[in-house]
Amino acid sequence: MITLEHVYILTGLMGAAFTVLSALDQSNPKRWGNAAFWGVLSLSFLFGSELSDFWNGVIVIVLVVIGGFGLMHRSAAVTSTPQTRRAHAERFGNWLFLPAIIVPVVALIGTLAFKGSAFIDSKNTTLVFLAIGVLFALAVCYAWLRPPLLAPLEDGRRLVDTIGWATVLPQMLASLGAVFALAGVGDAVGHIATHTLPLGSPVAAVIAYCLGMALFTFVMGNAFAAFPVMTAGIGLPLIVHTFHGDPVIMGAIGMLAGYSGTLMTPMAANFNIVPAALLELPDRNGVIKVQVPTALMLLAANTVLMAVLVYRF
């Protein structure tokens, strides 16, 4: 059976290749920093499942030291010139889209066709087929474009270097959430919210719940972390039990109110910070800035929706 573990090993091998290429890149003044970062990260992908929790933690500490103290430097691009790119674009035409589309299409077909199959880990079908799609697309690229042998890895490294240490930011934030949960941060926030906010009327409870979802999501970077806290703290005791609101409507719209928080926070790194790096925006918060107006309008809309609907059904 193909499982997530195989996908991790493939990712780890790619990281190992980035490590070697980084170490050999004499044009980069901090090549050893880059090599160390990708090397340690690839260890996490290759051996993370076998290592003890403590050694996985040590891996994180090393990554934080390398990435956090500026020991990395973005490598100079080893790729084609704009002139040759334009010439290639002319020559290969719209067929260039085909390999790019292979990856999502294989992921989609695989997910639908192998649902519940014994060959693929059923919980992670899409990720497994994402990896298979990547290998398939690369095979097509080699056969058709005939690039130099290492070109995909060199270009992959060029792109991953534009993201740099932010590649691990989403994982770091998710892990911080785990430590917060262990330390009881959620309970403490719920306790404060219920003891300090004026929640005397049905509408006030809805407003507090929706704003609380958005705010706590903003802080944690994840509506999933906010939902149990705010729902146990305000939603269920007040909206459902005291004012007899509908728990289904409250839950569904409450989660969506939290998403407004996700759209506005640098803590949601994989949605907001990594794309900004990937698109080479000079402002790390560039994506957040264009999302804020929509996020605020939707938060207001969700609050009104819940206030109107939750006590009616």
Place this chain on the structure above:
Amino acid sequence: MHMWSLLGIAVVVLGFALRVNPLLTIAVAAGVTGTAAGISPVHIVEAFGKAFAQTRLIGVVFLVLPVIGILERYGLQERAKTLIAKLRGVSAGRLLLAYLLIRQAAAAFGVPLGGQAQVVRPLLAPMVEGAAETQIGRVSEKQRYWLRAHAAAAETIGLFFGEDIFIAIGSILLIKAFLQTEGIVVEPFALSVWAIPTAVLAAVIHGARLLLIDRQLRREAASPPPEKSRDDFSTSPQGGGGRS
């Protein structure tokens, strides 16, 4: 209850506000919160390491970078711009709107289509830039970054406010599971139905903002802001906006 564990939140807020490196901020926040809650340093490291290993699936998406990279070497972004320039009546705002609606609809049916690395960087962002160039000719550096940010935003907003209509998505299952622990049994379908009003509002609100992009581009083309002088990237030797 450990009220001091909230110190970690303060560290995060402060760290991001002062623009300290986020990796350092997160590590310190974990240490502070764990210590305040009476967890030993070794246990904090273990808890963090365990969670890091368990969340590696977030990093798997970077596997697509070699494919995107090699295609960019052979002119994928340039081709995307040319294709859009040939289509009549396509504008940056309308293109983003079309993507938003397709992304939302796909997510609502649980179709894993899209992605920042898979679609936005190699295809959507260059297409939007290409459309803007067709519309107004010169696209300044500032406009280019703004359009790219909008491409990323359309992807995320489409995903967020579409996926909750699909019953087998994590958030719906989380709501169901949590309500169940409180003795309230609900069907995933009942939850997903109540995600529809917000999905419609998201399409209307964000869609309207996307259409305003075209107006703003036209307005800025009519009276270009004086601040930038080296803004014409479409003819500079660096090509795709410094995306070397």
